[in-house]
Amino acid sequence: MATTENTGDSALARRRKAEKPKSSSTPRSASKLARQRDPDATKGRILEAAKREFSRAGLGGARVDSIAARAKANKRMIYHYFNSKEDLFTAVLEDSYLGIRAAERSLALDGLTPQDALDALVRFTWRYYLENPEFLTFVNSENLHKARHLRKSKALAQEYPRFIEIVQRIIDRGVADGVFRPGIDAVQLNITIAAISYYYLTNRYTGSIVYDRDLMAKDRLEERLEFNVETIRRLVRADPSA
Amino acid sequence: MATTENTGDSALARRRKAEKPKSSSTPRSASKLARQRDPDATKGRILEAAKREFSRAGLGGARVDSIAARAKANKRMIYHYFNSKEDLFTAVLEDSYLGIRAAERSLALDGLTPQDALDALVRFTWRYYLENPEFLTFVNSENLHKARHLRKSKALAQEYPRFIEIVQRIIDRGVADGVFRPGIDAVQLNITIAAISYYYLTNRYTGSIVYDRDLMAKDRLEERLEFNVETIRRLVRADPSA
């Protein structure tokens, strides 16, 4: 669990922890019920609450009042810090995306053999989706809205190229070593690695009915992960003919 | 295209076409603006309109007024025939599910070699999702709601067992012939076949941004389909050791 380093904190919360023991340590009047001011904390609580609410019901189903209540903030604060419901959704999306990328970078795959690196990436993807199911909901929601928010996000634009390079490097090393077959497209492979975990987990409810098994039972989850590792191994394996 | 036999008609519409030249062919008073009565047609129009509206915006985002307008029916008719928005969604879901199963049955895979049958199933799955994108939206929407509607549907309960048998039979034949490796779980294989098409197509919008390519360009689609066929072939292939 700790391996993915996901603490449930938003990127904003992470930043705050690291950089800010600034706001004078002992608030003068911690007396009574008078709420202390802490803009960063308020903003952070709103973002975290929004994450949960958007995850629960999607962009359309989420209620701004619920977010405010959950964040223990006044609704006006949401509009003060995030301008609109859609902009708040965009912020959540960005934070979430940066979260998975940060976790991915911490894997240090370059130190592993190509096969181990690929296995590790498959296992990481599975684990991350399993432990952060809201990420799947956001991606679904965003696609329902034709990526309207993602398209406008400048913050993420620079992340994409770096991201596909991870898989490309593994493939290149594997082909050079002769353990992977040549000609594998990095994008197709990456999509496939995501797909086999994503589909199983995002469709956990209908899947459990259609296939008449509890897809989320512990044994079933382990079984699926091993199946996925095997699927990708076979996909990249060099043909024994040569 | 015609191969999947999908005409865009609902199951209800299909039934009506086949069984009902009953309602006397020439309506007596087609005069003026007086709206003719046609319960089946009205119900069918509502279902079709609901399909489009739910597909556009999901259960939460769909507007009952929009459905009524699109169906050229009075809103009250929706409640007359379908009781509630949620029941209407359930009806759409059932119709959609029966649609893909009907198309699947018409494939007649038992007449093919195991390898050809599996290829055909992969191609069918891809084509069906591509031509009926609303199906993907419904599954997503339903999972966001934890399969609340699907669970209650009696009409579909009997479909599920028959459905997994299709893949199981292909596997059994392939293993018997020695072309497939033994020990492949039919459910895992089926999930994987669905996953590699589903993920690519349902995440077409975010995917096109993240991977910086138009995933829906004609060449890209063909490329992906062939990649998927190859992925499944390698997954089931008997190991050359024996």
Place this chain on the structure above:
DNA sequence: CCCCATCTTAACTAACCGGTTATTTATTTC
């Protein structure tokens, strides 16, 4: 110590939305 930008709150509103009521009109039944 006081000004003033920033943070925070409660109350408000205009539009929307799922569902209903009351009524009319067409079709079937006997």
Place this chain on the structure above:
DNA sequence: GAAATAAATAACCGGTTAGTTAAGATGGGG
């Protein structure tokens, strides 16, 4: 052909929702 039934319509309702107003609280800078 009258009574009964089913289909269709328009107008309406109560509750909800995203977003706003206006005013007060707070605290850092001068």
